Amino acid sequence: MTDDRTRRDQVRRAWDAVADDYAAARRADGPDTALLDELAADLPAGARVLDVGCGDGRRTIETLLDADASLDVVGLDVSRVQLALAREAVPAAHLVQADMTQLPVADRTVDAVTAYHSVFHVPRGEHPTVYAEFARVLRPGGYVLTTVGKGRSESVRRDWLGSGHAMFWSTPGAEVTKSQLEAAGFTVEWERHVDDPLGSTALFVRARLGD
Template sequence: MVDKETIRRGYDELAESYAAAQSEDGSETGILAPFLDRLTTPARILDAGCGQGTPVLQAAPDDVDAVGVDFSREQLNLATENAPDAAFIQGDMTRLPIRENECDAVTALHSLIHVPLEDHQAVIDEFARVLCPGGRLLLSEGTTEWQGSNPSWLDSGVEMQWHIAGAETTHEQLRNAGFTITDEWGRSNEFADNEERWVFFVGRLEGDDEGQSESKSKSE
């Protein structure tokens, strides 16, 4: 059964265990670093489903205004310790507590995969709403559609659920929301107790704002 409250409560209870597992993983750095390098200040980055504040908010450059949104209070407590310079808002990715056109970049690493499938397009539309024209998105998904749960994730006795739409559907949803995909990577990962393949998309929101756009970055 799809149950957002199970996911939120699960992350409240699993925050420490997830953070420990995540710090051993660290495999997103090679994708994240070039994405952050392209930010030209002044800039605001939103990390949606920021979790414990790593890897994105901790790695955000000092002169970038970084904001994390997550619905788990315990995850946000850890994030405040891990990324003390960032601002945090407890909220849901389907209704981001951010005004439109406020962000130059949005990241969502391993968070959309917990959102019920019927809400994926709404979340991606929210990313488009809060981004400036020409703004960039870094998003991870699973390569193939899969929904399931683990009654004792990370051997914790706490249930977790995943709602993975797959690369093809996500690609289409990004296009529907006005993104052009500028980069795409896939890789294997056994993190959620299954042989999974994650896919990472970088998208650029249509629009002629040169503030953080690909064309400006490339011409510098």
């Protein structure tokens, strides 16, 4: 049986291996970036945003800064190769390599957390820990905007995108995820299905932390 630490190492190695090809294949725009524009409009000037699973930064960090250049955006990823790409693409961002189950961020210092296509690479048994970490670092009234797996599933794709490495997905499904967010202290504001630039449809949820 593969343990959670091994899964995390597999995910990190796979992202390191495909970072350049994935960045080239995924456009920096698309309908899901409009959700970031909406979020930026609801934040005060100078707000701090933590982008969890930032990748090369072009779709999330860059979109947020284009919407409001005053934002203090921190990009977090497990992949050092992805972070190197982000450092080139968005030099104004602060970047850190870390695991989302243990965020290296002080309590109540963030106004919003974004997590695009990232939480479902963590074993679903650890998702409540991830949402508790989001709640810990957010100020009261802060937002989380995250991609959510639509159905309960867990899978591994071998030789993902020709990388020679396995990629792992794990989700308890949308209803359980919303319940987990609520248990962490969030109120779900909305959920939307949005077309993804790679040709699929993704489910996004925006939730707000209680005061």
